[in-house]
Amino acid sequence: xxxxxxxxxxxxxxxxxxxxxxxxxxxxxxxxxxxxxxxxxxxxxxxxxxxxxxxxxxxxxxxxxxxxxxxxxxxxxxxxxxxxxxxxxxxxxxxxxxxxxxxxxxxxxxxxxxxxxxxxxxxxxxxxxxxxxxxxxxxxxxxxxxxxxxxxxxxxxxxxxxxxxxxxxxxxxxxxxxxxxxxxxxxxxxxxxxxxxxxxxxxxxxxxxxxxxxxxxxxxxxxxxxxxxxxxxxxxxxxxxxxxxxxxxxxxxxxxxxxxxxxxxxxxxxxx
Amino acid sequence: xxxxxxxxxxxxxxxxxxxxxxxxxxxxxxxxxxxxxxxxxxxxxxxxxxxxxxxxxxxxxxxxxxxxxxxxxxxxxxxxxxxxxxxxxxxxxxxxxxxxxxxxxxxxxxxxxxxxxxxxxxxxxxxxxxxxxxxxxxxxxxxxxxxxxxxxxxxxxxxxxxxxxxxxxxxxxxxxxxxxxxxxxxxxxxxxxxxxxxxxxxxxxxxxxxxxxxxxxxxxxxxxxxxxxxxxxxxxxxxxxxxxxxxxxxxxxxxxxxxxxxxx
Numbered sequence: 001x002x003x004x005x006x007x008x009x010x011x012x013x014x015x016x017x018x019x020x021x022x023x024x025x026x027x028x029x030x031x032x033x034x035x036x037x038x039x040x041x042x043x044x045x046x047x048x049x050x051x052x053x054x055x056x057x058x059x060x061x062x063x064x065x066x067x068x069x070x071x072x073x074x075x076x077x078x079x080x081x082x083x084x085x086x087x088x089x090x091x092x093x094x095x096x097x098x099x100x101x102x103x104x105x106x107x108x109x110x111x112x113x114x115x116x117x118x119x120x121x122x123x124x125x126x127x128x129x130x131x132x133x134x135x136x137x138x139x140x141x142x143x144x145x146x147x148x149x150x151x152x153x154x155x156x157x158x159x160x161x162x163x164x165x166x167x168x169x170x171x172x173x174x175x176x177x178x179x180x181x182x183x184x185x186x187x188x189x190x191x192x193x194x195x196x197x198x199x200x201x202x203x204x205x206x207x208x209x210x211x212x213x214x215x216x217x218x219x220x221x222x223x224x225x226x227x228x229x230x231x232x233x234x235x236x237x238x239x240x241x242x243x244x245x246x247x248x249x250x251x252x253x254x255x256x257x258x259x260x261x262x263x264x265x266x267x268x269x270x271x272x
Numbered sequence: 273x274x275x276x277x278x279x280x281x282x283x284x285x286x287x288x289x290x291x292x293x294x295x296x297x298x299x300x301x302x303x304x305x306x307x308x309x310x311x312x313x314x315x316x317x318x319x320x321x322x323x324x325x326x327x328x329x330x331x332x333x334x335x336x337x338x339x340x341x342x343x344x345x346x347x348x349x350x351x352x353x354x355x356x357x358x359x360x361x362x363x364x365x366x367x368x369x370x371x372x373x374x375x376x377x378x379x380x381x382x383x384x385x386x387x388x389x390x391x392x393x394x395x396x397x398x399x400x401x402x403x404x405x406x407x408x409x410x411x412x413x414x415x416x417x418x419x420x421x422x423x424x425x426x427x428x429x430x431x432x433x434x435x436x437x438x439x440x441x442x443x444x445x446x447x448x449x450x451x452x453x454x455x456x457x458x459x460x461x462x463x464x465x466x467x468x469x470x471x472x473x474x475x476x477x478x479x480x481x482x483x484x485x486x487x488x489x490x491x492x493x494x495x496x497x498x499x500x501x502x503x504x505x506x507x508x509x510x511x512x513x514x515x516x517x518x519x520x521x522x523x524x525x526x527x528x529x530x531x532x533x534x535x536x
Binding site: 030037058060 | 291292295296299300302303305306309310311312313314317318319320322347444446447448450451454455458463464468469470473
C-alpha cells in the first residue's frame with residue numbers, strides 16, 4: 001500500500017515537472033533570454049573575483065587558479081539547489097496575497113507542494129558557468145592526489161547542494177514572520193553563496209565560525225579545494241574538515257526543518 | 273496630490289515592515305563583514321598602489337556602500353511599475369492626475385530616504401565599531417554627500433523604472449531585470465570599488481550611469497573626493513539623472529501608444 005502511494009506521488013511529481021518544463025520551453029525567446037541571462041550573471045560573478053586578482057597575486061593563501069575551484073564548486077552547488085528549490089522565494093508573494101491558504105487545504109505537506117510546483121530550468125546555464133570554472137581550475141592547478149581529489153569533489157557536489165537547498169528552505173521559513181522580506185531571502189541565500197565562493201582564510205575568527213560552522217558555507221567550496229590542492233588550511237578550518245561535509249549538510253537540514261515547521265505553525269491565515 | 277505627500281507616503285509605507293528592516297540590516301552587516309575581510313586582505317597582499325586606498329578609506333568604502341544599499345535600488349531592481357505593466361493595471365495609472373513617472377519617483381524617494389534611517393545609519397555604526405573611525409571631519413562632505421545620496425537614490429530608481437518600462441514591448445522582463453541587477457551592481461562598484469578596476473573596465477563603467485549610483489555618493493560622503501572634484505561628481509550625477517528622466521518620459525509616451533489592454 002505504502003509503496004503504491006509513493007509511486008503515485010512520483011508519477012504526479014513527474015507529470016507536474018514535465019508540464020512546467022514544457023511550459024518554460026514553449027516560450028522560446030523568453031526561455032533563450034533567461035538562459036543567456038543566467039549565464040551572464042555567472043560570468044559577471046566570476047569577473048568580480050577576477051577584478052580582485054587584478055590587484056593581487058595571492059588572496060588568503062590561494063592563487064586565482066585555486067580560487068577557480070572554490071568558485072566552481074560553490075557555484076555548481078548553489079545553482080543546482082536554486083534549480084530545484086529556488087522558487088521558494090515566491091512564498092512572500094503568496095503570503096502577502098493570502099493565496100498560501102489554498103496550499104494549507106491540500107492533503108500534502110506545504111513544503112513538498114511548493115518545491116514540486118516548479119523547476120527553474122533557466123539555472124542550467126548558471127550551473128554551466130560553475131562547471132567551466134571547475135574544469136578550468138582542475139586543469140591549471142597542480143593536483144597531488146587525483147583519486148582523493150575526485151572523491152572530495154564528488155562529496156562537495158552532492159552535499160554542498162544539500163547545504164544550499166537547506167538554506168533556501170530556512171530563508172523561506174523566515175518569511176512567515178517577515179512577510180515583506182523577499183529581498184532578505186535573496187540576500188541570505190546569495191550572501192552565503194558569496195561567502196562560499198571566497199577563500200575563507202581571509203575571514204576573522206567570528207566570520208570563520210559563522211561561515212565555517214553555523215552556516216557551513218566554507219564546507220562547500222573552500223575546504224574541498226584545500227584537499228584537492230593538498231593544502232593544510234588556516235586555524236579553525238583545517239583541510240580534513242572537508243570530509244565532514246555530510247555532517248554539515250545534516251546540521252543545515254536540521255535547522256531548515258525547525259525554522260520551516262515553526263513558520264508554518266506561526267501563519268494564521270489572511271481571513272476571507 | 274502634492275509631491276511632498278507622495279514622498280511621505282513612500283516613507284510611511286516603508287516604515288510598516290519593521291522586522292523586514294531589522295533582517296535587512298542584519299544581512300547588510302553580514303555582507304559588509306565579508307566584503308571588508310576580502311578587500312582588506314587584498315589591500316594587505318597588494319604590492320601596487322591599490323588606487324590610493326588606505327585601511328580607513330577602504331573600510332569607509334565598504335561600510336558606507338553597505339549603508340546605502342537599501343536606499344539605492346541596485347541588486348533586486350523590482351518596481352511596482354513592472355508588475356503593473358504585466359497585469360495591465362498601468363492603464364489606470366495613465367488616467368491619474370499625477371504623471372506616471374512623478375507618482376512612482378516621489379514614492380521611491382520617500383521609501384529610499386526612510387530606509388537610510390533604520391538600515392543606513394546602523395550599518396555605519398557597526399562598521400566604525402568593528403574597524404575603527406572612518407568618517408570625515410568637517411561639514412562639507414556631509415552636506416555635499418546628502419545631495420549626492422538623494423541624486424543616487426533617485427537615479428537608481430529611474431534606471432530600474434526604465435527597465436520596467438521595457439515591459440511594454442517585452443511583456444516578460446524577468447531576464448532583463450536580473451541582467452540589469454547584476455551588471456549595475458558590478459559596475460556601480462559594490463563588490464570592488466570602480467577605481468580598482470583595470471583601466472579598460474573603468475572606462476566601460478564610466479560610459480554607464482551605474483558608478484553614479486554608488487561609487488560617487490560613497491566618494492563624496494566619505495570625504496575621499498573633495499572640493500571641485502566633489503562638485504564635478506554631483507554634476508555628473510545630475511547629468512545622468514536628467515538623461516534618464518528624459519528616457520523614462522520617452523519610453524512612457526511610446527509605451528502608452530503601444531499599450532493594448534483587453535477586457536471591458
